[in-house]
Amino acid sequence: MSGGPEASDELGMRLKTYEGRAAAVAGQGKDPVNLPMIRHWCEAMGDTNPAYEGPDAMAPPTMLQAWTMGGLSGHSGRSAAFDELLGLLDEAGCTSVVATDCEQEYVRALRPGDEVTFDTVIESVSERKTTKLGTGYFVTTRTDVRAGPDRALAGTHRFRILKYAPAARSRPQEQPRRPRPVVNRDNAGFWEGVEQHRLLIQRCTSCTTLRFPWLPGCNACGALDWDTLEASGEGTVYSYVVMHHPPFPAFDPPYAVALVELAEGVRMISNVIGTPYDKVHIGLPVHLEFQRYDDELVLPVFRAREEVA
Template identity: 70%
Template sequence: MTRGRGEPARSAEATESDDLYEKLKAYEGRAAAVAGRGKDPVNEPMIRHWCEAMGDTDAAYTGPEAVAPPTMLQVWTMGGLSGHGHSGRSEAYDELFALLDDAGYASVVATDCEQEYLRPLRPGDGITFDAVIESVSERKTTKLGTGYFVTTRMDVRADGEPAGTHRFRILKFAPARSRPADTRPRPTAKRPRPVINRDNAGFWDGVAGHQLLIQRCGDCARPRFPWLPGCNACGSPEWEAVEASGEGTVYSYVVMHHPPFPAFAVSDHADAAGPYAVVLVELAEGVRVISQVVGVPPGEVRIGMPVRLEFRRVDEELELPLFRPVGAGVPGGVR
């Protein structure tokens, strides 16, 4: 190829990237899986396990007219540890990944998924599916490294009828090289401000007064959180605010590593540039609150850990309800 006057010279890396991208694009539209078949029909035990794990008690998922939660769509297509055998992923999909691996993009991380539901799934439905390589992005540079986003689309059928679509996107990347620490002073990071509206203003008024307020339905007396204009159990618009005791346990948690966000490093043990734990705390009153646990390293947070409410000012303008471990033998805990 001849370069015209005034055109910038292209690096060997850029040319190599363009050549690889053309090869990757050739796989768009090719099958990722053909005539796949779910290992089990839709069944009540799996629905029950899912609902227990998610804490979903909706009556639609039990009884003789039960349906599966819509978000279980992909569950019925998964092959488990032993895979799907001959109905697994296609040669084209393996070839695509081999191209990326050989070019140095050997690391992988799931980035997001989208689902569309066409009909309810009921116990006894037999699940079949096909999948296609829908798109491959141009080379992108992220915090994790440089690579390509690959999107697959799975079309799911129940007893031969279209039931839904599942799009799954991953990043195949080469990890970024570590750089020397930037020691230049930076502005102090602040947490995002909460959105306060007429439905939740009472909660934030309570925080200002060092009270963790939840709602209790005026008709069925069911407690609820977060604050809502009406009861999600009986539909009543009547409610009252009650102060929670502040006692609870860690119901679930996730330790966030990327991207680093110093404003969330509020634990007494946290490095401002390091990971932090986001927890779902189940209060003694039976509702769950998303927050953080302080006084313990993120890696030592555990499901079932008893915690107690405390209020902490995270910057000069914002105070938040956080939680601290309690009990003898709990790292960072208080009695």
Template identity: 40%
Template sequence: MADPQLLSNVRALVGRQYGRVYAWDEVNAPMIRQWCEIMGVENPLYTDPAFALGTPHEGLIAPPAMLQVWTMEGFHANHYPPGSTDENPYEVLKLFEQYGYNSVVAVNSELSFTRPLRLGEKLYYTTRLDAVGDEKTTALGTGFFVTLVMSHFVEKAGGDEPVGELLFRVFKFRPANAQPAAPAPAASAAPAKAKRPQPGISDDTRFFWEGCAQGQLLIQRCTACATLRHPPAPVCIQCHSFDWDTVQASGRASLYSFVVMHYPEVAPFDHPNPIGLIELEEGVRLIAGLVGIEREQLQIGQRLQVEFQTFDDALTLPLFRPVGE
């Protein structure tokens, strides 16, 4: 049964409205084009000015699903434009944590739209703690469903106009069958060093990890049609043959894309932690860590070379390091 004081504090927050978070940029064609390319959207209403001019919209509009994109914080966490609120709309989640509900899982997210966004419009959103459900017990554990609603507006001289809402619901809970905390180590004992998580290894992937241990980057190859494939799979994606062997890649590659992980910081990884989508010289792509380079030096298309590093005397990984022209 939940603590009565917790329930009282939580109910007092329901309905609270949090201040504005502004968009960094006006709705603009380059961001729309890039989003459409990434998402595989080919509707000319979003990218072809001549086509859009002949529609009832009389010009380009933004894809409705981009609503949240315009007000995102950007590359750095909690980096919002001047004038944005510094209130924490997730304070109710922090309140639950004080009473032992430390786990969270996203349940659902729903977008609704009033009208399309047009080029040159500037957005902001406000957040409302819409609801906190009664205590529930699920397979995950016991906790509460928390619903937040982000209402989006376009700034206008004659009065700001609502254009859509984002509903976001999470389950804040105490895990079921949680293990009791281990006894605290003696003051003189050194803290245990976190180890790299081990990959799941099956009959389809064992060759890859055994190759890494030998300093070889092995790629699966269909023996029927010679198609290379990665990640490994039991059947060829081209001719559906089950027969395959491997070929050793040269290790030469280029950086097709990348992300830099800042948060959450998870031991034993270093942060910021750059991860690349690597395009091998042989034509297949794989995801791997990047070493020997700072975030500011990363460039799409730059040349890379594989190197193998062993962690915890057990796990050998292919990492990629930039090479000179």
């Protein structure tokens, strides 16, 4: 990133006047410090420290911010000054935001039952900076977290964001490619068959059970030896979902993703093409096709049998 003489602009000087002003006053944690949240945190982080369990448990220090978060409904104590600061940035075109880093200082342990309160101040606003994302300003807030009837300081949380105007793209964005399948030693034979426009199903040579997707061993008898059977390509829609959101590059929602039951009895997930998403239904007869998406990628898809006829 870079700064420069242009950083001393009028907007930058106006933003600097907000340093030291409150961003939130007398905020209150939505819940007291409690064992269920501590347990969920420790399970998510894989932290098995016994200090976080039992009647004398303490909260992990790194949970400091968790006790102050407002959730989807947010907090009502945000100050007008902080809203003004963000509004000035939005008006200047700095409408995008990214969190860059945080720092925490721990003063004393929080324990179940502690009621958390906090105050937040706008600690600093940087000069104008240019990054790969765009040009904008780093805004740092400091939150002092307190607990108990005496509101003793438990810790401090500094949070830094970059509010910026996105950089203009210097060249047209390339058409995104479809995601590549993950090919490994257990399923490589399947993808080799797809390249040859053959849909291969594994068959256990011990008990003749068919299996899909490909696995290293039989899930019926545990045997490791297998051969393959080429699918006829006939099937029916066993179940399906319609994807509306979130959008993914190279996909154009809404579209149907179907669980197709092949005539051989196994099921596989794929797309139904050539049929509007709202016309796909359970029991729809389909037939296998192989569709090439680029020079490297061929995928097995299905088309309604009435479209094939």
